[in-house]
Amino acid sequence: MYDPVMRVLTVLEILQARDFVSGAELAERLEVDLRTVQRYIVRLKDLNIPIDSSRGVGGAYRLKPGFRLPPLLLTNEEAFALSLGLRPLRQVGLSAFAPATEGTLAKLGRVLPSALHESVRTVEEVVAIEPGPWVVSTSVDCLIKAASAIRAAHRIRFGYQSHDGAASRRHIEPYAVLHFDGRWYLIGHCLSRCAMRTFRLDRVTDFEVSKATFRRPADFDARRYMQERMPFVQSDYQIDVWIDMPIEEAERNFAPWRIVTEPQDGGTRLRCGRDRLEMFAALLLSTGKQIVVRSPPELRKTFKQLAKAAKQASRPEQRISKRPL
Amino acid sequence: MYDPVMRVLTVLEILQARDFVSGAELAERLEVDLRTVQRYIVRLKDLNIPIDSSRGVGGAYRLKPGFRLPPLLLTNEEAFALSLGLRPLRQVGLSAFAPATEGTLAKLGRVLPSALHESVRTVEEVVAIEPGPWVVSTSVDCLIKAASAIRAAHRIRFGYQSHDGAASRRHIEPYAVLHFDGRWYLIGHCLSRCAMRTFRLDRVTDFEVSKATFRRPADFDARRYMQERMPFVQSDYQIDVWIDMPIEEAERNFAPWRIVTEPQDGGTRLRCGRDRLEMFAALLLSTGKQIVVRSPPELRKTFKQLAKAAKQASRPEQRISKRPL
DNA sequence: GGAATTCCCGACAGAACCTGTCGTAAATTC
DNA sequence: GAATTTACGACAGGTTCTGTCGGGAATTCC
Numbered sequence: 086m087y088d089p090v091m092r093v094l095t096v097l098e099i100l101q102a103r104d105f106v107s108g109a110e111l112a113e114r115l116e117v118d119l120r121t122v123q124r125y126i127v128r129l130k131d132l133n134i135p136i137d138s139s140r141g142v143g144g145a146y147r148l149k150p151g152f153r154l155p156p157l158l159l160t161n162e163e164a165f166a167l168s169l170g171l172r173p174l175r176q177v178g179l180s181a182f183a184p185a186t187e188g189t190l191a192k193l194g195r196v197l198p199s200a201l202h203e204s205v206r207t208v209e210e211v212v213a214i215e216p217g218p219w220v221v222s223t224s225v226d227c228l229i230k231a232a233s234a235i236r237a238a239h240r241i242r243f244g245y246q247s248h249d250g251a252a253s254r255r256h257i258e259p260y261a262v263l264h265f266d267g268r269w270y271l272i273g274h275c276l277s278r279c280a281m282r283t284f285r286l287d288r289v290t291d292f293e294v295s296k297a298t299f300r301r302p303a304d305f306d307a308r309r310y311m312q313e314r315m316p317f318v319q320s321d322y323q324i325d326v327w328i329d330m331p332i333e334e335a336e337r338n339f340a341p342w343r344i345v346t347e348p349q350d351g352g353t354r355l356r357c358g359r360d361r362l363e364m365f366a367a368l369l370l371s372t373g374k375q376i377v378v379r380s381p382p383e384l385r386k387t388f389k390q391l392a393k394a395a396k397q398a399s400r401p402e403q404r405i406s407k408r409p410l
Numbered sequence: 411m412y413d414p415v416m417r418v419l420t421v422l423e424i425l426q427a428r429d430f431v432s433g434a435e436l437a438e439r440l441e442v443d444l445r446t447v448q449r450y451i452v453r454l455k456d457l458n459i460p461i462d463s464s465r466g467v468g469g470a471y472r473l474k475p476g477f478r479l480p481p482l483l484l485t486n487e488e489a490f491a492l493s494l495g496l497r498p499l500r501q502v503g504l505s506a507f508a509p510a511t512e513g514t515l516a517k518l519g520r521v522l523p524s525a526l527h528e529s530v531r532t533v534e535e536v537v538a539i540e541p542g543p544w545v546v547s548t549s550v551d552c553l554i555k556a557a558s559a560i561r562a563a564h565r566i567r568f569g570y571q572s573h574d575g576a577a578s579r580r581h582i583e584p585y586a587v588l589h590f591d592g593r594w595y596l597i598g599h600c601l602s603r604c605a606m607r608t609f610r611l612d613r614v615t616d617f618e619v620s621k622a623t624f625r626r627p628a629d630f631d632a633r634r635y636m637q638e639r640m641p642f643v644q645s646d647y648q649i650d651v652w653i654d655m656p657i658e659e660a661e662r663n664f665a666p667w668r669i670v671t672e673p674q675d676g677g678t679r680l681r682c683g684r685d686r687l688e689m690f691a692a693l694l695l696s697t698g699k700q701i702v703v704r705s706p707p708e709l710r711k712t713f714k715q716l717a718k719a720a721k722q723a724s725r726p727e728q729r730i731s732k733r734p735l
Numbered sequence: 736g737g738a739a740t741t742c743c744c745g746a747c748a749g750a751a752c753c754t755g756t757c758g759t760a761a762a763t764t765c
Numbered sequence: 766g767a768a769t770t771t772a773c774g775a776c777a778g779g780t781t782c783t784g785t786c787g788g789g790a791a792t793t794c795c
Contacts, residue, residue, distance in 0.1 A: 089753070089781095090415050091457060094481060108771065118755050123772065132416060141763020144770035156419060156481035157489075163514040164482075170495030189488040367692030369723070370716045376723040388724035391695045395717035398694070398701040399710045414752095414782070433742065443784050448743065466792020469741035 089125075092117065096125050097134065097156065105145035227292050228262065231271055235259045240276070240295040246288045254291075255284070258299040261307035262286070272307055274299075281310075322362055322381050326355050329375035339368075362387040370395075414450075417442065421450050422459065422481065430470035552617050553587065556596055560584045565601070565620040571613045579616075580609070583624040586632035587611070597632055599624075606635075647687055647706050651680050654700035664693075687712040695720075 092115050099106055099114065108126075112119045126146060130136055137149045159167070171189060234241045241259055246252050259273040269286040327350065328335065335346045335353035344357040352375075359365050366387045369376050378384045417440050424431055424439065433451075437444045451471060455461055462474045484492070496514060559566045570580050584598040594611040652674060653660065660671045660678035669682040677700075684690050691712045694701050703709045 088456075090418055090453060093415055094457075097481075119771095120756080120773085121754060124753080126771095127773095128415060131413070132419070138771060139763075140761065140769085140771040142769045143764070144762085146771090156422075157484060159482060159514070166496065166514045167492045171491065189484070189491045363696035363698060364693075366720070366723075367696035368689075370695065370719050371688035371692035373688060373715065373719065376719070378723060385724045385726070388720040390698065392717045392720035392724060394695050394698065394701065395691070395713040395720055398691075398703055399713035399717060401710070444742095445744090445785080446783060449782080451742095452744095463742060464792075465740085465742040465790070467740050467794070469792070471742085 089128075093125050093128050094156070096122070097129060100129075100136065100146065100148045101157070103147075105147040107145045111146070227286055227289055228269055230292050230294060231259060231262050231286065234294045235261060235301070237294075238298045238301050240297045240299055241273075241293060242295065243292045244290040245284055246290070255282075257282070257284075258301070260301055260305045261310075263307045272310060322359050322383065324355070324357050324359055324362075324365060324381065324384060325379040326369065326384070327377040327379065328353050328355055328369065328372065330372065363391070366391055414453075418450050418453050419481070421447070422454060425454075425461065425471060425473045426482065428472075430472040432470045436471070552611055552614055553594055555617050555619060556584060556587050556611065559619045560586060560626070562619075563623045563626050565622045565624055566598075566618065567620060568617045569615040570609060571615070580607075582607070582609075583626070585626055585630045586635075588632045597635060647684050647708065649680070649682050649684055649687070649690060649706065649709060650704040651694065651709070652702040652704065653678050653680055653694065653697065655697065688716070691716055 095115060096111055099111065108119050108122050111122045111125075115122065115125075126136055126138070135149045137147045139145060231241070240256065242254065242256050244252060245255050256276040257271070257273040258276065259271055261272045263270045263272060271284045271286055271289070273282065273284075274280070275282040329352045332346060332348040332353050335355070339346055339355060344355050347354045347356075355369075357365070362381075362384050366384060370388075370391065376388075378388070420440060421436055424436065433444050433447050436447045436450075440447065451461055451463070460474045462472045464470060556566070566582050566584055568580055568582075569577060571577050581601040582596070582598040583601065584596055586597045588595045588597060596609045596611055596614070598607065598609075599605070600607040654677045657671060657673040657678050660680070664671055664680060669680050672679045672681075680694075682690070687706075687709050691709060695713075695716065701713075703713070
């Protein structure tokens with residue numbers, strides 16, 4: 086076919102689909118002379134599409150990232166994946182980093198083949214995604230500021246309202262932000278306490294980025310940090326109990342609640358941090374197993390209170406008052 | 411500039427970026443004669459790019475979805491959003507529907523400008539996403555089969571292991587699948603029970619799609635259904651209690667646990683379905699409020715058991731045995 | 736119903752480009 | 766050092782591109 090436009094685009098398509106390709110192969114695919122292929126390569130370079138080339142045995146052409154995106158030649162399957170990927174972006178909370186999401190959706194909507202568009206809509210229709218009822222909205226502005234400060238290695242200050250309602254002002258070297266369990270967390274080094282701390286971004290106010298910089302640990306892994314630290318994050322009580330339950334069953338029951346389990350004395354030792362004891366005590370009670378409290382002493386008091394409340398609740402129903410109409 | 415290839419691509423770029431554009435405007439942008447623009451439109455149509463055109467006042471050109479994707483002319487911001495969107499696809503569990511995700515990531519990796527590529531990596535590095543520790547893996551095959559059956563309106567059969575371990579074989583008219591709270595659910599009309607049922611896909615085995623079809627309710631909304639039904643899904647016990655707690659506080663505390671709350675007698679009436687009572691009873695106990703059990707009677711027994719267990723746990727620590735080294 | 740506006744297209748002349756071929760240079764690998 | 770590949774200029778012959786001109790068709794608005 087005589088159509089330079091089509092051929093040039095085909096060269097680009099092959100380059101995008103492959104890591105490298107020789108001039109002879111391109112000439113064969115296009116059914117033109119090798120010299121013509123070389124002219125096409127020059128044409129693409131003139132379009133600011135950066136193409137690397139290497140001479141000699143095994144010589145080839147390859148694409149390299151440039152300053153501007155070249156025309157994308159995507160297969161229908163690739164476009165489907167991209168279109169599908171834009172939807173959950175909002176739900177995971179990342180669309181704040183990609184303000185062009187809506188515009189991109191519009192653009193794809195214009196060019197996606199009808200059958201493909203129909204497939205995307207079908208998946209959306211029959212496959213529903215619900216983040217969960219406890220997803221907490223975080224200020225987009227705060228999230229972006231935090232991410233920018235981390236990227237630029239700048240210290241930050243903000244007002245913080247902790248779990249017990251106490252307000253404080255913090256001066257932090259931020260290491261990472263993490264979307265976990267429906268909430269955004271900031272992980273960093275607290276300069277006041279000289280220790281690592283974790284903050285819920287929805288409790289942050291009056292966010293400021295300092296000019297002062299710091300050196301962020303090069304290999305800091307937010308996920309690993311949270312997995313190791315979460316059970317003890319910001320806890321008023323360090324809990325240590327023994328339960329008459331095999332380690333396997335304990336792991337199934339308690340791991341999701343961020344409780345450290347280890348086998349001991351024919352049962353399992355449970356350790357975790359908690360701000361309030363009732364919830365944890367109730368969780369243990371719900372297992373129906375024997376429990377031995379090692380620490381804190383307050384936990385025994387809590388069980389005493391629960392015993393009283395449970396006993397009262399086990400009595401036959403008392404009428405509070407006549408039912409209103 | 412004299413470069414037909416460039417000009418043709420520019421026409422395509424403008425068409426992708428705009429809903430519609432006139433020939434005169436294109437001619438002005440490209441600095442060519444209107445007739446030349448019309449020739450370019452013909453060129454693009456020859457490349458199987460479907461372009462609609464309308465004559466008369468307000469006449470214009472516009473792209474319409476065709477059978478094959480045209481070369482995509484994306485801005486850097488749009489490419490950034492698309493690249494970012496592919497990552498959460500796995501975590502939300504949708505990559506099963508888009509097997510081309512990895513290939514698309516590779517292709518974008520080849521062409522994304524370095525600065526952009528760096529931004530994507532930076533966001534990925536400082537912004538971590540963790541689905542939550544209780545996300546349950548579902549068979550990808552099962553998920554896709556379910557979605558396909560729904561789309562095709564075909565009945566399905568499968569083995570099901572319910573929460574209490576009982577195994578059964580089900581014959582279902584599937585309406586939707588839903589990703590909710592870290593799990594995939596199938597919602598459908600059970601032909602054996604003649605009623606709507608919800609199934610966790612990770613408990614499904616031996617999945618078969620029938621040839622028999624059915625008529626799916628046209629306006630079925632999976633999210634709405636789950637919001638209304640979830641508290642009572644597959645429950646052995648229908649719980650009805652009163653608690654000495656204001657409605658506002660009750661909503662904050664119990665809504666995340668899928669408990670229906672309504673103000674009553676100065677406190678709150680709580681209703682929900684549960685397969686096991688211990689967890690719910692423990693949850694109530696943890697509030698420290700007065701509780702009145704209306705139904706079921708087993709719940710009072712549960713409170714009695716909890717009272718006994720709590721009393722035992724409140725005693726000073728007893729040594730189970732000597733601590734091993 | 737007619738004017739104005741837009742897409743649509745063929746024909747023409749002049750200008751510009753495309754392609755295969757040939758020869759030579761440079762770089763790389765074996 | 767041979768073989769292999771990219772790189773490029775020069776040439777001839779063929780092909781395409783562009784602006785211009787004129788006319789047709791469809792649509793909107795007054």
